[in-house]
Amino acid sequence: xxxxxxxxxxxxxxxxxxxxxAVANAQGDVLARVKSQGVVxxxxxxxxxxxxxxxxxxxxxxxxxxxxxxxxxxxxAIAVAVLGTSGRFEFRSYETRRDFxxxxxxxxxxxxxxxSDIVEQDLGGAxxxxxxxxxxxxxxxxxxxxxVKRLEDLKGARICFVNGxxxxxSLEVYFEAKHLAFARxxxxxxxxxxxxxxxxxxxxxxxxxxxxxxxxxxxxxxxxPGRILAQxxxxxxxxxxxxxxxxNWAAIVSWAIHSLMRDEIREGRWLADGARAPxxxxxxxxxxxxxxxxxxxxxxxxxxIFSRTLGAKSIYGEARGxxxxxxxxxxxxxxxxx
Numbered sequence: 001x002x003x004x005x006x007x008x009x010x011x012x013x014x015x016x017x018x019x020x021x022a023v024a025n026a027q028g029d030v031l032a033r034v035k036s037q038g039v040v041x042x043x044x045x046x047x048x049x050x051x052x053x054x055x056x057x058x059x060x061x062x063x064x065x066x067x068x069x070x071x072x073x074x075x076x077a078i079a080v081a082v083l084g085t086s087g088r089f090e091f092r093s094y095e096t097r098r099d100f101x102x103x104x105x106x107x108x109x110x111x112x113x114x115x116s117d118i119v120e121q122d123l124g125g126a127x128x129x130x131x132x133x134x135x136x137x138x139x140x141x142x143x144x145x146x147x148v149k150r151l152e153d154l155k156g157a158r159i160c161f162v163n164g165x166x167x168x169x170s171l172e173v174y175f176e177a178k179h180l181a182f183a184r185x186x187x188x189x190x191x192x193x194x195x196x197x198x199x200x201x202x203x204x205x206x207x208x209x210x211x212x213x214x215x216x217x218x219x220x221x222x223x224x225p226g227r228i229l230a231q232x233x234x235x236x237x238x239x240x241x242x243x244x245x246x247x248n249w250a251a252i253v254s255w256a257i258h259s260l261m262r263d264e265i266r267e268g269r270w271l272a273d274g275a276r277a278p279x280x281x282x283x284x285x286x287x288x289x290x291x292x293x294x295x296x297x298x299x300x301x302x303x304x305i306f307s308r309t310l311g312a313k314s315i316y317g318e319a320r321g322x323x324x325x326x327x328x329x330x331x332x333x334x335x336x337x338x
Contacts, residue, residue, distance in 0.1 A: 030109050030242070030249035031082065031286050039088040042075035043102060044112035046093040048214035049310040049318070050134060050238065051112065067091040070309040071112040073299060074133055074240065074257065078110065081256045081295040082287060097121070110253055111241045116166055118241070128250045131257045132237035134310075135322035135331050138170045139232050141197070141205045141212045144225040148204070151178075151231050158183040160193045160202035170234040171206045198223055206233065213316045235322055237331070252287065255280045258335055259292045261325075263301040 034040055044051040047069070054068030072091050079087035092108070094100050100121045103111050111127065114136070118124055140159070142148045148157075151174065161168045163186040175182055185202060187193040194215050197205045205212065205226075212228050240257055242250045259280065280292060299305060306320060307313045324330030 030246045031252065034082055034109060038083060039090055040075060040079040040082060040110065041090050041092075041108040042071070042110040042112065043092045043094055043108045044069075044071045044238075045114070045117060046095065047136070047208065047238075048210040049314065049316050050136075050210060051091065051093060067093075068309070070134055070305055071238070073305045073309060074112075074260070075110060077260060077295050077299040077305070078253060078256045080298045081291045082252065085294065085298055103127070106243050106245075109242070109249070112238055113241050114236055114238055116236070126244055127241040128244050128247075130240040130242055130250060130254050132239050132332065133257060134238045135235050136238055137209045137232035137236075137321065138167045138206065138234045139209045139212060140229045141207070141215070141226045142203070142229065144227050146203070146227075148229070151229060151233070152180065154182060154204055155180045156182060157203035158185055158201070159204045159206055160185040160187060160196055161206045162187055162190055162193055167206050167208065167233070174233050197226075200224070209318075209321075210310070210316070213318060217315060235331070248285065252285055255285070256292075256295060257302075259295065260299070260302040260305065261332060262334065263296050264303045 046052055049069055051067060051069040051071045054066060072089075075089045075091060076087075079089040081087075092099075092102065094103065094111075094113075094117075100117075100123075102108055103113075103121065103123055104126065106126070112133065113123075113127070115129070118127060118129070140151060140154065142154075148154055159171065159182050161171055161184075168186070185196065187196065190207065190211065193202075193205060193207075196202050205215075207215075209228060209232070212226075216226055240253050242253050303320075306323065310316050310318045311320065320330070322331045325332045325334060
């Protein structure tokens, strides 16, 4: 009887051990997988300047020439941090619910998403919201010759938008809160909306700022030039999210992004510059010495990445807006003391 009890106890312990191993394997080790495959997999909802097709190979840092944008560059930076200067990355976009199955199945390593993406796709329990990489805004485009300076000046105006979008909700909420009436012109597709604007049917167009900026790039000679009002309808972060099952990988992604942002700060009497203040060289991250400097030397700072994807050196020429540190009137929060 004693031998039988001992056998049962050993079997129970062995079974529990197998169960623990199974759970661990199910959770996975993203860093080990990335190093084994030699590639970092990333994905994002497509947005101009953040993640968009790059058929003309305008991004010299994307060897495949297939994707371009700030999210893409940050993905590559993390690939360099983890795998070295020859580290590869692959990028895809999420649009349909089926596309988001890649997130549900954890097929990628970094997911650049908004809070709305996470909630609408029921991903709250699967992902860790990481650092914000960009603050997108919803705004309004008006003709260049328009007398409108502020959103309040659009009282009674014909405002065009795409039906059922978050932009429509932001527009309705803003004008309702201000007790302002306006004429609603809803469309099913963005192309139809912008065509209506060019035909003079809209006094203003509401959309995400990056989409509005892109709409102004390739106008024909008779097109109506526009300007985007500086006053936003709403602002929201695009975050670098990771699997909730792997805290070590989440730490790697977070520290890599914070290092890119930190390196904007130049050395002063009381402050060391960039990744030297302080360096994150903890061995438990599994990256080895010098990973921050290697990444920054290959890609530059966050400011450099922004400049060539959305800013002064890009086709968009956008200002940083809210995507700067809090001390500069932005919304980025640094884990370092400035």
